[in-house]
Amino acid sequence: MDLTVWRTFVTVCRLGSLSAAAAELNHTQSAVSRQIAGLERQLGVHLLERRARGVRTTAPGEVFRRHALATLDEAERALRAVREAQDGDGADGRPLAVGATPSLAAGIVPEAVRRLLEETGPRRWSLRPGLTGSLYEQVLAGRLDVAVVTDAPPGLPDDPRIERRFLGLDEMVVVLPAGHPQAGHGRVHIETLADQTWVEDNDGSAALLRRHAARAGFSPRIDLAAADLPGKLALVATGHAIALVPGVLGCALRTDVTTTALVDAPTRGIYAITPRRDPHPGAAPLIDRLATACAALGPRPARTAAAAD
Secondary structure, X not given: XXXXXXXXXXXXXXXXXXXXXXXXXXXOHHHHHHHHHHHHHHHOXXXXXXXXXXXXXXXXXXXXXXXXXXXXXXXXXXXXXXHHHHOOOOXXXXXXXXEEOHHHHOOHHHHHHHHHHHHHOOOXXXXXXXXXXXXXXXXXXXXXXXXXXXXXXXXXXXXXXXXXXXXXXXXXXXXXXXXXXXXXXXXXXXXXXXXXXXXXXXXXXXXXXXXXXXXXOOOOEEEEEOOOHHHHHHHHHOOOOEEEEEHHHHHHOOOXXXXXXXXXXXXEEEEEEEEOOOOOOOHHHHHHHHHHHHXXXXXXXXXXXXXXX
C-alpha cells in the first residue's frame, strides 16, 4: 500500500473534513476522495462515514487510523535512521526519543536531559508529552526509547516486554487562584475545601482527588473539565475553580495562581519505562539523572503568586 494514501487518510481523520485535508495537503478535494475510495476498495471496508458536516471514522476506520499512525511514525523513524547511518552516526548516534506526562515534561525531564548532555556532549533528542497509557503504548511500539510516567489511576500494567524503574514519589498539591482565602495558610485539610468547585483534565487526577476527599467524608464537585493542563490552570487563574495538580510542577506554574499543600496529601509514584529489547544506549544514563532529580522530591512549601514573581 502507498503510505502517501495512508497520510491522506490520517489527515482527513484529524481534520474531520475532506476539503480541509485537501487544502492542508495541497491536493484537490476530488483527489483526496479518490485516494480514500481506493483505500476502502483495497481493504474491503468503509473507513469513513460521510456526514452533513464533514466525515468521521467508522469502527474499522478507527482501528485502521490507529495502526496507520503507528506505521507512519515508524516509517519516519526508519528514514531518519537511514540518514543518520549515512552521516556516520550509526545506531548509537540515533536520536533519543523521550516521552513524559505533561507535569514531568514541564520541568524535571528537560532538566535531566540538560544535565545528561552537559556530561556526554550534544545528542539529538525529542520530547513527546502524553498521558501514561499513551506513552506506555508508544514505548511498546518502539516510538519512544524511554518514557517518564506515573502510577496514578488506572496504574501501570505489569508487562514482561517493559523494563520499569521507580524514580520517586510526587506529592499532589492544590492550586488556587491568586488571592484565594486559603492561600498562605500552610497545609490544609481537604475538607476545608469541600464547598469549592474543582476542575480536572484527566481521569487519573480526578480519581486521586475523589479518593482523598472520600477519606475526609465528602464528594468533591468536579463541575468543570479541561482539555489539558494549561486549560486546567487557566480556569483556576480566572477564579472558576480550584484543582489538584502534581507537586513536580513547582515553578513551572503560571504566576497568577498559588498552591497550598494538603495534610496527608495523595501521592503518585514516578517511573521510567523502557523496552526490554534493544534499549537505546542513552536511556540508562538519562534514567540515572532522572532518579537523582526525583530523589530530591519531598514536601514542598506552598507557592504564592508573589513568590513566583
